[in-house]
Amino acid sequence: MNHLPLIIKREYLTKVKNKSFIIMTILSPIIMIVLVAVVAYLSQLNNNKVRTISVLDESGLVHEVFKNSDNTTYNILEGMSLEEAKIFSNESASYGLLHISKLDSIEAVSDHIKFYSEESPSLTLISSLEGKLEKTFTNLKLEQQGIDVDLINASRIKIDIAQESFEGEKTSKLDSFVKLGFGIAMGYLLFMFIIIYGNMIMRSVIEEKTSRIIEVIISSVKPVQLMLGKIIGTSLAGVTQFIIWMIFGGFLMTVVSLVLGIELFDTTPPQQELMQMASGGSDFGFYFESFKAALQNLPLMNLLFAFILFFISGYLLYSSLYAAIGAAVDNETDTQQFLFPIMMPLILAVYIGIFTVIEDPHGTVSTVFSFIPLTSPVVMLMRIPFGVPLWQQLVSLLILIGTFMFTVWFAAKIYRVGILMYGKKPSYKELIKWIKY
Structure with missing residues (x-):
């Protein structure tokens, strides 16, 4: 006699009626969602916090580059020495002080940029500052050599190699x-x-x-x-x-x-800024459309x-x-x-x-x-x-x-x-x- 269906039924009912099975079936998604919600909530609190960054640009080259955003406020300091700027930034509870020295050449200035802070600064913030300064100093260097930056930017050609199979399927x-x-x-x-x-x-x-x-x-x-x-x-x-x-x-x-009101899998603003900088300011809508096309393929x-x-x-x-x-x-x-x-x-x-x-x-x-x-x-x-x-x-x-x-x-x-x-x-x-x- 074939007892296989009875054994399957017995094993199934034994497992699903087990107290530990029932408890873990209910608790596992609750624990997972709670953990994700806590992380998302803490990240949201961190993202909603406005950071004030003091900028002491003794070179006078790049202070106009720093524009306030939803999460970052730049306090441009003038007429201060470095020590005075450190004391002011510390007493005003600034997130940090960005110091740009005054030197003879752009290369020398770019090699003497420091960020002072009480604690280790955010990696995304430092990467964002580096991106802004790198672009600005590059343009200044080109202008110093008599090169039209606008002409170079207008001459840039973006290459996106189209891919297609021999049967005509586009990827x-x-x-x-x-x-x-x-x-x-x-x-x-x-x-x-x-x-x-x-x-x-x-x-x-x-x-x-x-x-x-x-x-x-x-x-x-x-x-x-x-x-x-x-x-x-x-x-x-x-x-x-x-x-x-x-x-x-x-x-x-x-x-x-x-x-x-929490977006559990939302990308944080600093990460968005870093991603956009890494992609050269490309339109994210283009990548979204490419992603949809990839799903359809x-x-x-x-x-x-x-x-x-x-x-x-x-x-x-x-x-x-x-x-x-x-x-x-x-x-x-x-x-x-x-x-x-x-x-x-x-x-x-x-x-x-x-x-x-x-x-x-x-x-x-x-x-x-x-x-x-x-x-x-x-x-x-x-x-x-x-x-x-x-x-x-x-x-x-x-x-x-x-x-x-x-x-x-x-x-x-x-x-x-x-x-x-x-x-x-x-x-x-x-x-x-x-x-x-």
């Missing part, structure tokens, strides 16, 4: 970052899901084994059915928990944003189906190994020697995906590791946004499914013997003997 350099972001998100999600819920399966097997309940269950259920039931039941409980986290977390995020349907298939297959592959480890040992302490060989391919897959896919998604290293079953769920998911031929995806998936079936057989052999073994930590040599039984 941009932003596409690569968007595709890599999607790939990393999917690969990392699978990585975390395997670690969290794979360990849950392993602990479940160890608990039933140590409580001797398994001796009663195994008398009427085949070991392979029991193992698959645990894997599928725990997986469904994990999916349920994940869906609740997404819905509840999204609801809490909306409530916090509306009630407290993603093979969304392919990503969706591939994510589901590789996610399920990869998770089941690793879960069967976790279940076998749980059956082979009596406590979690003894699992460490067996977990390391399992974790290594996962960690390797993440590193391969991050450091090789973006540079050469169709190269030998990326392609080979996207076919190796223990790494393919992560690496292939990172490659697909870059356009992987369908036949490669199907071959990789078939190899993964075939390996999963072999792993289930392999794990069931260990599970069948190890589930009734007590009081001794097995070695790799003994595990090989169990497979032969």
